[in-house]
Amino acid sequence: MELKGKKVAILVEDMFNIYEFWYPYYRLLEAGAEVVVVGSGRKSQFTGKPATDVKADVAADAVSAADFDGVVIPGGYAPDMMRRYPAMVKLVADAVNSGKMVAFICHAGWMLCSAGVLKGRKVTSYFAIKDDVVNAGAQWVDEAVVIDKNLVSSRTPDDLPVFMPAVIKVLAG
Amino acid sequence: MELKGKKVAILVEDMFNIYEFWYPYYRLLEAGAEVVVVGSGRKSQFTGKPATDVKADVAADAVSAADFDGVVIPGGYAPDMMRRYPAMVKLVADAVNSGKMVAFICHAGWMLCSAGVLKGRKVTSYFAIKDDVVNAGAQWVDEAVVIDKNLVSSRTPDDLPVFMPAVIKVLAG
Amino acid sequence: MELKGKKVAILVEDMFNIYEFWYPYYRLLEAGAEVVVVGSGRKSQFTGKPATDVKADVAADAVSAADFDGVVIPGGYAPDMMRRYPAMVKLVADAVNSGKMVAFICHAGWMLCSAGVLKGRKVTSYFAIKDDVVNAGAQWVDEAVVIDKNLVSSRTPDDLPVFMPAVIKVLAG
Amino acid sequence: MELKGKKVAILVEDMFNIYEFWYPYYRLLEAGAEVVVVGSGRKSQFTGKPATDVKADVAADAVSAADFDGVVIPGGYAPDMMRRYPAMVKLVADAVNSGKMVAFICHAGWMLCSAGVLKGRKVTSYFAIKDDVVNAGAQWVDEAVVIDKNLVSSRTPDDLPVFMPAVIKVLAG
Amino acid sequence: MELKGKKVAILVEDMFNIYEFWYPYYRLLEAGAEVVVVGSGRKSQFTGKPATDVKADVAADAVSAADFDGVVIPGGYAPDMMRRYPAMVKLVADAVNSGKMVAFICHAGWMLCSAGVLKGRKVTSYFAIKDDVVNAGAQWVDEAVVIDKNLVSSRTPDDLPVFMPAVIKVLAG
């Protein structure tokens, strides 16, 4: 129970990659963390890709980065939806800037681009958005998992078995 | 990497519960196990519920219980399909009878009913199939996870965070 | 109009086999019976497999076996849903025990398992659930239609052309 | 077994109304008829509305009206597809003109319009195509089932319990 | 902006052909017309074929032909739905009879059949409904676009690039 007492937000919007949402969700619970599903506020239930539904526990504008020990952002096209909501972008920006663990996988790098927090940071992402991540100022590397201080990033669902140990390690401090 | 060197079969057929397949799949990989997806042999790719596809690595009649340290059976309606294939049922029966770890969740108890290995064993299952499990001779209890020697059983996807530590513990011996 | 004056319940829940619901439904009407669609009470409209919708006339806990001359239970995975509702199981148990005609096809045998009324009865079912039916105490035979006093059972939609004459014959007395 | 020795064609194309196909299909089998599913020849399997698949036994241009004692045409939008295939239209025209029983329900009247056989005949149909049926020369009435010598017609699936006895009566002669 | 000041109704019901709805919709806007989506009144939003949704601005019984300079009717199976609503049929009949431009493509000819306005008119349509159009009294020709005074007709989405210039030309007078 290495995350006993830790509280982690998982962000959600439509078209979230179901593997990248559900594996971290159950894995963090297994590790003893309290998990809070944070939606954009646009509605209360969201549909993944492929289709599975998840209810948000709370909307982004009702929480703040200070409430959490870390934030996990799943990929799919959900990050393209999330970045349209300033409260979600602010939650990520504040978490990064206050040194909280922020983990992102696949297309979730878009949220960090919009949060303006990638300048000089070493990260990875799904290769399709590499140009956007590089244009945002990051150093992009092609590795299964990259830990740069409080940032943990991976490329695809195949990286989940190394992504989550890194997330847990950084969270556990 | 507590399962380094262990080899585990996950059974698959159409309508497998996606949470109960994918969480054990990635979790066992994270723990260092070699994971083999074993299909019924009816076809090579199967579709979950809700829809996600998974390719089988091998068909049941091409492997035997002796090849594995354990077998994990996801629920959904897949077990109703699996039990129609004698090679799959035999794989489970042989695994149980030779003392290998056999883990089953939700509707997967049907496979143990058809394998004829529940007489006098203490297990749980999704409540809808309790009558079938009891008629097969088991002692049924309503607990999140039940370990009876080499048998590990749980009720629903909500039990996954306690199901997998039990699976790993029994596998790791 | 050999069923003039007879009243028959057809049970329904999600994932009912559409052939096994609609053929008996229209056939009983053609024969002059009054047909009542009885749902589990979980909701008022149910979706078949493949998809067609049917509205329940009434919920199981609002009727009793004494209201009907017979009960027809379609297959599909609907019986796995139906058996979760005690009022539906009781309706079937009471109907069998009071000598009313009870007809079941395909996976519908699960309802008789949960009703605890198969001990010593000769029946058939879809072959996938044979183990559950046998474990419940029945004598299982592989025939297109089996009539054992008030019980009428068949295996698959292909048996419908012999299932319904048997249902009508037993109902007509 | 009032139709023992009779051979009946049921026409099929995509978007056939599933109730209007399957009820006659099983009902004719129950009555002892030999049933042949005749497709347009465009492909070998067709999808109903809502979705169920049916394989054609034979294509329209490989049979002739002389091979059958009667033809049944289900509705849905399948008749809009069927009328594009001259062999299907000819099969219907020949059957009507040679005095074979021809039964049609719902939108199936379009096939009779294209076969040019409605002049002076008394029929019914789904109300939406009444104008086409009247323009083709028929006398249209709003009744659950209409028998005009060898023509049997009904309006909707709700009429199936009176449509099929009429079909059987005319076929049995 | 050759249609500045013109007001055009586009009719809509479920199963409208999406190409035949959306191309005229945007094209008329591009030409400067005011476009009003007129539904049957059965509901407020309709689903095309393949699936795209469109909201009706107004129901047919709340407008009259006098309100418009022209009416465009898309095909698909929507016309089979539209002709069930007397207010929609009247709108088309009045528009034709008062000399307003009426454009119809594919299966939309059914609406003109039900409006009783095809006697002696030269038109085209999807070939599947040619018999209905001819039975309604029209002279049917197989051309990409046919202009007969205020009537503009085409056969399929492939004809859209010649259909719309004809619609605009007749509308612009």
Next chain:
Amino acid sequence: MELKGKKVAILVEDMFNIYEFWYPYYRLLEAGAEVVVVGSGRKSQFTGKPATDVKADVAADAVSAADFDGVVIPGGYAPDMMRRYPAMVKLVADAVNSGKMVAFICHAGWMLCSAGVLKGRKVTSYFAIKDDVVNAGAQWVDEAVVIDKNLVSSRTPDDLPVFMPAVIKVLAG
């Protein structure tokens, strides 16, 4: 026929926005242009969002910018797919750099980001990708259509009626 003799490529990949593909497709044909559908080469047929299928005439690596007078890029999530194929990105880069008309709408701006051709250019896009477009060096404005020499950009399907006249004007020179 203001585009007689002009040849225009429309790019396609899965999840193309159907309005943004089909309206330009038919509109360019109406204006007299030759339209070539250019796929990524990953497969030969692509599925839009919502679902409509389109066959590619040719793959990107079999054509070059010199073959065309202009390129149109629809939005949806197709551009996220397109940018994964270097031949598609090169086609866009070469077209922009050789002064050919390049039109992009909604999420299609991602292709220009990956082509590295936005430095100092004035464009618009769907607001969700504004950060990526700005990070790529563009001057982003919120207008229905923006013409910056050979670049034509719009925001959403609602802009199509002003987007296409701009495309045609720039193409016609």
